[in-house]
Structures are given as structure tokens and as C-alpha cells.
Amino acid sequence: MRTRIAIAIAAVLLLLVGGGAVALALITESPSLSADGPRPTIEEDDDFGTVEVYTVLDDGSLDPAADGLADEVWETFLRVATVDFAAEVMAEYRAGDAAKSDTLAYVYQTDDPDYWVLAANLATSSDTEQLIATLIHEYAHIITLDTTQVGEQSSTCETFQMVEGCPEPDSLLVAFHDRFWTPYGDSAPDADNDDSDDAWDFYREHEDDFVSDYAATNVVEDIAESFMTFVLEDEPDGDSVAAQKLAFFWEEPDLVAIRERIRAEFADDLGLAD
Template structure:
């Protein structure tokens, strides 16, 4: 399905839902969400704008994401933007593949989006997921997977996530499953290998470790030393495309976050 057709399909679905669902901010359809309780749903148009038109923090979060990923990238791969406002959730944002797996949905929680520095870091993390889990990296159509079997599909032999898994996760005998989302399991694993991770959340599974490390790679200086964390950050320095992304994001947010060249 082309981007234009996918966008039209999303708008049709939202229009149909509007006839049987509550209406939220600015006319957005409101749906129930497992993480945020309820969300306002916006379609992402081909030019990267939202339908219906958003405002306030809802628009600010979307604008921040387009600065992280670029407007062209966001318009090309994100079909839907879902916005909640839940004090009961500590989730800032998440992404997942649309029914058409070439495209993605971004969900954000306004209740945890007020800290600009934290928001930028979170959206870089989510951008990392899209970059490393898109269909050229992870195939959803493989029956038997001989590399790394993920929720999104089977990692390609030359994929970034499979290279990361072989380099940093294959040696653990107590590693959580790639599909793990249990915070208690992640915490126990983290406590056993604390020096190997940029954050406790990175110990959730290999996919989250990759995204957390990517976020740290973008926001922090080039590592020195020979620690596992330094080696994980150096992993991204070996990919020219990621280095270029890092330089672009740091230039974009230099004034906001005080990032040096």
C-alpha cells in the first residue's frame, strides 16, 4: 500500500470511529488505551501535519518528534499519533507498527511530557525503535527464524539488532527473553549486570537495550575506556548512518539542551 493510500485508509477509519466514539481535543476521536486510559487519535497527513488540527502540548510533542526524526521521515513512516494524559502511567511514549507493517503509530502521554529534556530523550529512543525494527531490518513474514525472533518478526542476518544481540547479549545465561516486558525480571537482571547497561530499563530486553543505547549515543559524548557500556556506544559509532543522525539531532537541539558539537 502506498503512503497516500495508507493515509487515506487511516482517515477513513478515524472518520468511521467518530460516529461511535467520544470526541476529544479539537475534534479528535477518543479511544481506550491500555497504557494511558484514553487517547485522542490524530491521522498524520502526507505533509506531516495532523488531522484534526492539534494545539498546545499535543502539538508541541508532535513537533518535537518531527525535529528528532525530521518532518519528512515522520510524514513518510508514521500514520497515526495517539495522545493520552494519564498521571497513573509512568510511560512517556511508545511506538508500534500499524496493521500495514511498513508504517508506525506514535503514542505519547502528556502527563509525562512537560520535561523537555526527558521528552527529547524519550522520542530519540522511540525513533531508534523505528530505525532498527522497520521491515528491511526485521521481516514479519519468516516462518522459522534462524537469527533473532522478535515480536516484530525475524531479524535479518545483517540487521543492526541481530549484530547488537550477538555482540552483547549472546553470552548471558540469565538474559530476559527478547519479548520480555516484566519490570521485575528486568530489574533482577540489571542488578546482576548493572555495569553493562546505560539504564535499568535497558535491561528489559535486547530491543530496549538497543534503543536506550542509541539514545545515549546521540545525547552523550563519544565514549572512552573499555567498559561494556563504552563498547555498546562505540557499536553505533561504527555505522556512518547513525553518526550522521547523531550529528543532525545534536545540531537541531543544541540550543534547547546545550549540546556541544
């Protein structure tokens, strides 16, 4: 998820929501002790109303320890991203429970862009298949927007400006953008677009180009939605632009390895077979 743009994914192709900017949150309650041990900090959240806030420790575990569905969501994320990855780049986990919110989850960078926060909506997390897809989408945001892929904002940016910074010329995002978004010219939503009406209109004009209508929001959402589909679906058979986007990931051995790992991890949960 993106720098402060809520990333929402709706069912069918699971319009996943990510966020990634500065989360506007105020501490309203400090950690406390209960009969079951320490309780997490409670903070206000723009998307979920209130959230429980957990610190991610150096071994990928949470402080304080989560329980119930909050713990299940975090453990599922660890299975998607691996414990080592979470231990290295995740700083915080925020669990909300907002039945009226259409946001499933989002991620954003901390003040130190090397570290990330995952926020999840427990009200929409009980569907195992949707949860796995959502977290794959959020994982895709992290690996395509981290500091090896996106540099700081710069007046001399050689690629294109985003709220997250300036994508490196050799980044996955720039390669994806140049191949699939540059041909649209000025008619395409810009990289920071979050207007769902604009996204829907653009999708209706180019339905065969996208794996979901949410993917048409901007190039950042498109690469995350396409990566999610790449992981969960069979190798594409066809030459539509949407199929070409999935084939894009098949050209990257490291991403193919990630796909195989995730599919093996969730083979029983999702009934996957390679």
C-alpha cells in the first residue's frame, strides 16, 4: 500500500487496498497489562477508526503478542513475505476492525523509508482466500516501492514523480510503466491517482488491458494487482495486454521464485497445483 493513498480491493479480483504515506494517527491509549498479559497501544486511524498497534521485533514476532484473528492475519503475512523479510523491513503492524470500511489492508513506509507498516482490517480478514490475495498485493507494494526501487523526491527525477519518490531507471516499476502505461500518453491516470471514477472510466476504455478495474487506478496499483494475479493464476495463454503484464513477471527469475514459494506455502489453503 501506498504513501497515504488508501488502497482498496473489492472482491472478484479482490480490489486490494494499500496505503503508503504518512498515516495520520494519534495515540489515544498506552499499552496496558491485563490478565492475559500486555495489551497493544490503541491509536486513531483514518481508515479503520481505531487500531491496535504492535511493534515488529527482530525475529518477526510482535510486541506485545497478538491473539485471535489479529494474530492469524500477521502469521499469514509472514507466510506470504517470509519471517526473514518481515524481520528485516517491517516496523509495525496495525490491526483494525471496521465493518463499514471497504479497505482490506494497506502498507506505508515509516519516516525511515527502509521500514514499513502493515495495517489490516480484521472485519474483512476472515475469508482465507481473500486475505491471502490481499496480503500478496500488499507484499507487491513493498517489493516494488522499497528504497532499492524508488529513490527520494528530486527536481531532477529522470523517470516520473510519485508521492513515494522517484523510481530508479532500472526498477521494475519503470520497466512496467514504460511497457504498459507510456503508450496511453496523457490519457492515463497519473502515478498518484486515487480517483475511483477516473479509474473506472479508464478501465472501461481498456478492459482487456487490466486484471481488475482497481488495477486501472494507477501504475502502482496495476503492478501490485498484476503481481497478485501472476502468483495466484496459471501462466497466461493469450496476447491481451493483461496477459502480457503477467508474462512480464515470468521474465524475472527472482519473482518466479517468489511465486513458486508462495504457491507451495498456500497450496492446501487455495487448492493450488503447479
